Amino acid sequence: MIKVMRYFLVALAGLFYAQSASAQVSIEYGEYLSAECTACHLLSGKESNIPTIIDWDPESFIAVLTAYKNKELENKVMQNIATRLGDDEMASLAAYFATIKPKEENE
Template sequence: MIGTRGHCTQNGMKKNIQRVVPARYRFCTLWKRRVTLGLAAMIFAATSAFSNEIGDAEKGEAVFRECSECHSVGQGAKNRVGPHLNGIFGRRAAGVDGFDYSNGLTRMGKDGLVWNFDLLDRYVQNPKAFASDTRMAYKGLKDAGQRSDLLSFLRRYSDDPSNIPEAAPTAAGTDHSVDAAILAIQGDPDYGAYLSSECTSCHQLSGNNDGIPGIIGWPAEDFVVAMHAYKDKFRPHPVMQMMAGRLSNEEIAALAAYFEAARP
């Protein structure tokens, strides 16, 4: 037990008294103070580490020179071979009016995909793994540091960069190159046909692209890369992530072989 000092009046005179406080309350108070201080320190440390994850915009400007053959950014930027990149952060995929996007990116935009650091990082890392039918011929930027620098540079040209969350985006995703041993698996098209019923409940055997992409006649390697991108959660589509996650490498190869050979 410990005491805290106070005063009371008795017969017109003040006397010092000691108010008794249970020790467990004192312990709780000290514990709360220590937890508060600990949380403050953690938040400060996390904030410092977080802010350091964004790349160097000056270096990113140099990286962008390779992109500038097709894209423009800054004052007066216009669509070229690729869309202009002003305001790319926080913009819906396929969101630039008047630009002819691929079906895949257009669908992603209609599904509500909005570009943030994470998604842009994945797309720049491996455009074809992110959106199979992308018209961007660029093979991807594998260096995570250069991607961070590039995106830090592009972030300057969003409406209000300071308000754009740096999110877990800057936690660099894995390099999504599919292992050569997986690509080398020879799928059994008959087994693929047996497995295909779950796919064709959504993807039409006619090959139509009415809201859901057609996969009839799709090159086997593209199919395998796309399915592993979903399996590894590289592509942002919860349903496809779930479906691909249930398939083995051999089953994906079998489906790829079946759909490559299939005709409407």
């Protein structure tokens, strides 16, 4: 719980910092951008052969995208996608996907 709170505060601080640096970072902008991602990454949180990206803490979400962008992670598809994302886009996507919680198994 404390860990969760910490992530939340880090995310919030990040969001405020980013917002003062530019008006581009927001959950709404992340939701808008997420249309490209959810063609592959299911919002339900179900894992197919593509990992789920909902309910992550924003810090690691940004770190992973940055690692794809820097080609430290090997997946070509994600490298191409991450290369096109700027800091504002990554922060917005991280903020948005962090708000999506897994659904119950039985739908």
